[in-house]
Every structure is written in structure tokens, then in C-alpha cells.
Amino acid sequence: MKWTVVLLTAVSALQVATLNAAEPPAYRDKSPKRYDLTARASQIDPRANPHPEINFLFEKDGKPQDLQHACVDTRVQPQGKLVIWLMGHSQPLFERTSSYGLHAIRVHYANGWFGQFGKEPPPADDKFLGKIRLEAANGEDFSDVVDIPKPDGMQERARQFVIWLSKEKPQGQWQQFLTPDHKDLRWDKVIMAGSSHGSTTAARFAKHQQVDRVVMFCGPRDQYETWQALPSATPANRFFGFSHVLDGGWSGDHYCRSWELLGLGEFGPIINVDTAMPPYSNTRRLITAADVKGDVNRAHSSVVPGGAAVKDASGKFIHEAVWRYLFTHPVDEVGTPTPHDPDCRLNLRKDNAK
Template sequence: MRIVVHSRLPKTTWQEKALLVLTPIVLAGLIFLGVCYDSGLYPAQRLRSLMAKHISARIFLALLLALFVEQLPLHAETEVLRIDPALTGPGIEMVHAPHLALYDPRAVPRHRLVLFLVGTRSKTTSNLEMDTILAQWGYHVISLDYENNVITVVCAHSSDPSAFTHYREEILSGASVSDEVEVDPANSILNRFRKLLVYLVRNDPSGGWEQFVHDGQPAWDRIIVAGHSQGSGHAAYIGQLFRVDRVLMFSGPQDYMDELHRPAPWLSRSSETPPSHFFAFLNLHDPFNVDHQIANCMALMHLTKPQPLMVSPGTSIVGTHQILVNDLPTKMHHNSTLFPDFENVWKYMLTTPLDN
């Protein structure tokens, strides 16, 4: 099922109000004059004389039309497709809500797809505002419904160094390796994503999805993998498995082994995506412990010393930084990284030049 979400518009201006009132009046007048001319009710010579005398009316009409043209771009629309996961392939089930797929036909295309993985027990719709903004920036966006009911920190007190690895592997691939989750191959993240892409290419031929598929598989080099909380760790794991454009992690990962006092071993292993292509956005007061999150990110990025940069809404970010931290005064510290206040940080993470 397809719905259309209108772009966020600025407060209605006096020009727009005038357009709403005067445009129908002017159009009706033009139609009336045309009818008079065609029917001979008003001699053509008399009409020309009238128009010549009323120069001010013609100037007003020209200004009105100019205002109308100027306001047209404000009404751009973002395409939002809601897809029942069960329609995309055999054995695939809906977990919480439909998959979301977004793009803006009027935006300058960036030829990149953002795959976003929400956090524990979250629905795809929970990130719709951010997804819509990214689509308006020219990105294709997919928010994937997946098996996310078991929180990541269930493994935090395990004495088994592979606990987090097996947790991630089963959710991503469906391999039966974890004692904490139960996900079959059909409902794994990788299968659900691949099947959704193929479905979109087939059922939305004008959407441009074919550029993100190669021989029936995701074209990973054109894909930005992002996630929040639990989803941030899945995004990082995918980045290790495949050479993606970049990895964006929001409020995570949480894969810190409390009993062993160190990040999970999988975080520091070799990666198909260069470590310099990983970016994280955290909150200083995150209840999941920002120090542990920074340690996890350092392992992923192969950094030897912390380099977090404190950021604020609306301020420019200069230089090369992979770990960004906010101190926004809010009760929702863990979700603050998804607040639209930080569009400046999202844009930096998406567009800062990469070291190849």
C-alpha cells in the first residue's frame, strides 16, 4: 500500500494566503474573457482596448503568476511505501509493522540507499520523521521490520566471549548459533532486506530501486547502513561483512562485556568496510553507558585513543570526526540522537568526505 507524506512546510505566508484567495478569481476572469471573445459577445477590438487601458491589472496578474510559480516547490512530496513483509518472500512474517521505503521524486538524487535498522521492540514508523528528511535530501531510504524483540545487553553479563557475536549472527543470517534469540534464515535481516529490494524493483519500477540491486543481491557499495541502539550494532556487523558506502551508528553499539571489562571481540575483527567509514552519534548521559559505547566504537574504528567531539544543534562541524556526542538537556537521552534538532550532525555523518 502506498501513502504520500507531504514535505514539512514553513508557516503559511501572506503570499500563499493571497494566492489561495486570488488565483481562482483571476482564473475565472480569464476564462470569462475567453468565452466572451470566442462567442463574439464582446468585440475583440473592445477587449484589446480594455487590456491596453488597464496596465496595472496586467502588472498585478504578472506578479501573481510569479508568486504562484515561486511557491510551487514548497509542495514537493515524499513517496512512502508501506510493504507487508509477508508479500516479499516465502516464510517471511511481519514482526511489528510494515517495511517502509521512501524517496522524494523532486529531490536531487544522491544515488545512495540508507538502510535503517530501528532499536529493540521499535516499529519502523518510529523513525519516519528522520527517514522523510533523508529522502528529501535525495536519498532512497528503507526502514526494515525485523526480529528485534530481545535487547542486546542480554549478553552483557555472559562469560562467553562469543555471546554477542552469536546474538548478532543469528539475527542477521538466521544461523542457529545463539541461546538468546531464535531467528530462522527466512526472517533474518539479510534475507528480509534482499527480498524487499527485489520486491521494490518489481513492484515500483519508477522508484529507481534497481540501482541498488546487482544480480539479485544488494549493491552494497551504494548502500549506507544505519541503525539506532540494537540496530546500530547490526549496522556495524553488516559493515564488517560487506563493503558498504559507510556505517552510521546512533546510540550504540551496546556490545560491552561487563564481566570481562572490554568490548565484545567481534567489534575489533577485520572489516570489509574501512574502519574510517564508521561514524557514531551518542549522548553523554545515555543510560547504556556512553563510556562503554565509545570503547565499542573505538574497537570498530581501530582507534587507539578516544576522539569524541561534542556537538550542538545547528552548529557546523569542521574537521574529520568519527565519534560525535551531544549533551542535550532531555529526559530521552538514548533517543536524542534521532531528534531533528541534529540534522546538522546527520548531514555531516552522511556527507563528510571518506578516506579511501
């Protein structure tokens, strides 16, 4: 009888866990609305510090630089997923993710190293930039050239922010993204997302830490590195990329290379969204050739909701369906494996040395 009780208790616990995973907690909001929230990282966590050695500051020209953003819409059916955005705040993006039923935060973390170390690693280390990205993301000692303690990494800044949100705005049910002891985030509920430099760091972090999904706008790059091919804690079918064909990341084979090294060719071909409809053959690799007046810089930013994004004649963004696909397409629905593109150079350092 004792073992029967123990077994039934274990089964019940499993059923509860399954139920909780399938059904996010409902909002408890007497006046449902979209919440656009801000807080300074230095005020949330007194351990947080600036890093002037990599131009990572709390204030500049009298203005705060460590402002963090969060968004949730309690009028929308919750999906139980938290987007962590690794780039400058994008209100148009947060408005869309909240409309999908997703929570979203943008944290201020020590990412100012990029301008100091550039885009090309030393020849002896083909994971040089990836190590810096990983240290900036989780605050552990992966790189010899930066010293970013845990309170200043993305991982701890995100945890502290979610704790603050759960206390200050309980209507949003932010506590669901914390472990019971609040010592970590529920990474199985997290969508890492970013654009450009941010999408590269999102991908690098997801190789190290299993997350629910990765959304990569105009990226990833680190063109001479091979960390993209490392064993991945996050399954490859959970990585989604979207970029413009005029983006400089295409002229040097940087995007196609990273996508192939990540293993995304196993889930479908590169699809041009201008001539396709959702679900885009269930692929993970999306491109657009939308008219940006030949502006390469605009092309780079045009894939993210915002001022550079392309609109139709009526003034509506043309990529609404793409954005929803990237954040909500079922990860188990995948396309047909596609062979390596021989025109996509995978070893750029070797090829450029010829």
C-alpha cells in the same frame, strides 16, 4: 587485433561501471514527489515466518507487526545510496534521508531475541551476542542459541523488499540496488544505520559484510564483548557515531569503548557538536550535551530525529547539520589520529571483577 578488441571492450566496461558508480540513474517520474511506502514482509515473501520462541510475530492483538517502510523523494538529486534502518520506523529520519537524495527502507527481521538473552554474554564467550546479531542480520548459522533461517534475516528481507519496490514503484529506480541477477543487494551502495540495539547490529553486520557506510545512533554497545575489534570487511573510516553524554552508554564507558575497539580514534577526537561546526574536524565520534531536562531515557533517543530530539527557541531541531554529516560526509575526509583515552575502560568484564 583480437587482443586489441578485447582490451578496448574491457576498458569500455570499466568506464561504464565507473560512470554508473559516479552517476546514479535519474528518476523517471512524471509527477515527482516524496514516496512513503509500506508493505508487509509476510506478503512479499511467502517463505517468511514468525518466531514466537523469541517473541517475533507477524500479528499481535489483531495488528500487523511485520509492516516494512520505504522512502524516496524523486524531486531530489539521487545519490545512489540505500539506507537500511534497523530500528522502529522513524518518519522524521526518513524525511531527512530522502531530502539528502538517499533511498531508505526499514525491514522487519527476526530481532526479538534481545529481550530473551539480555545484555551480558556468558563469561566463556565474549562474542556471544555478536553471533546472534549476525545470524539475525544474514540468516546464516552463527549462533547455537537461535535458529533464524535466511528468509527471516535482515539481508534477505531487504533484498525481497527492494525487488518488490522496483516492481511496484519503478519511478524510484530501486533496481539500482540489486545485482543484475537480483540474487543479492549491491552492498557497496548500502548505508547500514540504526539506533541503540539497531546501531549495534548494524555495526556487527558491517564488520562481516562490506557496506558503503555505517551510521550508529546511541550505540553500539555489547559492553562485555570484543567483536568490535575483529577484522572488518567495512573500513573503519566508514563508521560514524553520535550519542548524548547523559545516555547510560556513557556512564559505563560502553560507547567510548566500542568506538575505540572499532578503530574510530584513528580518524579524529570525540567532538561535542554543541560547540563545533561541520565538518566537526572530520571525526567519526560525535556527542551532544543538549538540554534534555536530565532525562536519561530521552537523552538516549534525543540524537535521532523525532519526538525526543532537541529543538531551539524557534521550534527547529538543533542537530540538522549533524544528521546530514553522518549520512553524507565524504568517507575519505578524516581527522587526526587520537591516542587512547586512559579513562575509557576497554576490558569492562575484567575491570568490573576487581
